[in-house]
Structures are given as structure tokens and as C-alpha cells.
Amino acid sequence: MKVLVLNGPNLGRLGTREPSVYGSTTHADLVSMCEQAGVELGVEVEVRQTDHEGEMVGWLHEAADACWPVVLNAGAWTHYSVAVRDAAAQLRAELIELHISNVHKREAFRHTSFLSDISTAVICGLGVAGYPLAIRWVAENAGR
Ligand code: DQA
Numbered sequence: 001m002k003v004l005v006l007n008g009p010n011l012g013r014l015g016t017r018e019p020s021v022y023g024s025t026t027h028a029d030l031v032s033m034c035e036q037a038g039v040e041l042g043v044e045v046e047v048r049q050t051d052h053e054g055e056m057v058g059w060l061h062e063a064a065d066a067c068w069p070v071v072l073n074a075g076a077w078t079h080y081s082v083a084v085r086d087a088a089a090q091l092r093a094e095l096i097e098l099h100i101s102n103v104h105k106r107e108a109f110r111h112t113s114f115l116s117d118i119s120t121a122v123i124c125g126l127g128v129a130g131y132p133l134a135i136r137w138v139a140e141n142a143g144r
Helices: 027-041 053-066 075-079 082-088 127-141
Strands: 002-007 044-049 070-073 095-099 121-124
Touching: 002 027, 002 053, 002 127, 027 044, 027 127, 053 070, 053 082, 070 127, 095 127, 121 127
Parallel strands: 002 044, 002 070, 070 095, 095 121
Antiparallel strands: none
């Protein structure tokens, strides 16, 4: 099984971006953490990050066609992008919506998600530790 981990805008700047909110782990560290979780669980994990909405839409189409489960941190797109939602709605395997921060403790505009009602589950507020947890759940439950 392959698990695709997709990170949206500004997440490539993890480590330097608002560390009091997102922590000091870099995106490169996050990629290593996710790949390590995949090795331990015996699943292939691929992590991608983009600041371009069309590229994210294309990756979601690819996952839909391949029937891959997706762990998606859509960043700010979560809160307003109908295009990302419409692409995610085409997925045929599990979709986990993930946020590093607890969006519900933050500004009101972050309380709206265009993804939660089409997701299998939502993880938020566990920091980057949410990623290996999401990968573990998918590895143990996807396709059953
Ligand atoms: C985020 C939360 C979003 O509100 C924000 O726009 C992000 C990151 C998170 O991981 O906590 O870019 O998705």
C-alpha cells in the first residue's frame, strides 16, 4: 500500500514559520519522520508539498485514480478552497484531514473547513506528531 502525505501552502517553511504555533521541526524533518513511520509499518509513504493550488489538485486527481489513501494538510486552502475540496471529494480511499495546530483554538476563519465533512477523520493540535499517527491509522485500517 502507498500512503500519500500532501502538504499545502507555507508548510515548506516549517521550522522557521511561526515556531510558537507550528514548532521547530523543518519540512525535511517531517518528511523523514513520515518515511520512517512507513518503514516501521511496512507501507510506502510519499510526502509532497506545494504552494500552488493547481499542483495540489493534480496530486489529488493522481491519488483518486490510483486509489491511494491521503493524509492532507491543505493549510489555508482548508478554509476556502472549493477546488481542493472538489478534488479531495474524488478520492476513493481514506482521506485524513490534518492540522499541526489546533485550528479551533485559533482565529474564527480557521474554524471553517471545506474538507472535514468529506474526510474519514480529522487530526489537529498534536503538532507534527499527528503525521505518524495518521500514517499508522491508515496503514492499519485503510482498505478494510
Ligand atoms: C494549518 C492550519 C491552517 O489554518 C493554516 O493556514 C496552515 C497550517 C496547520 O497545520 O495547523 O497553513 O493547516
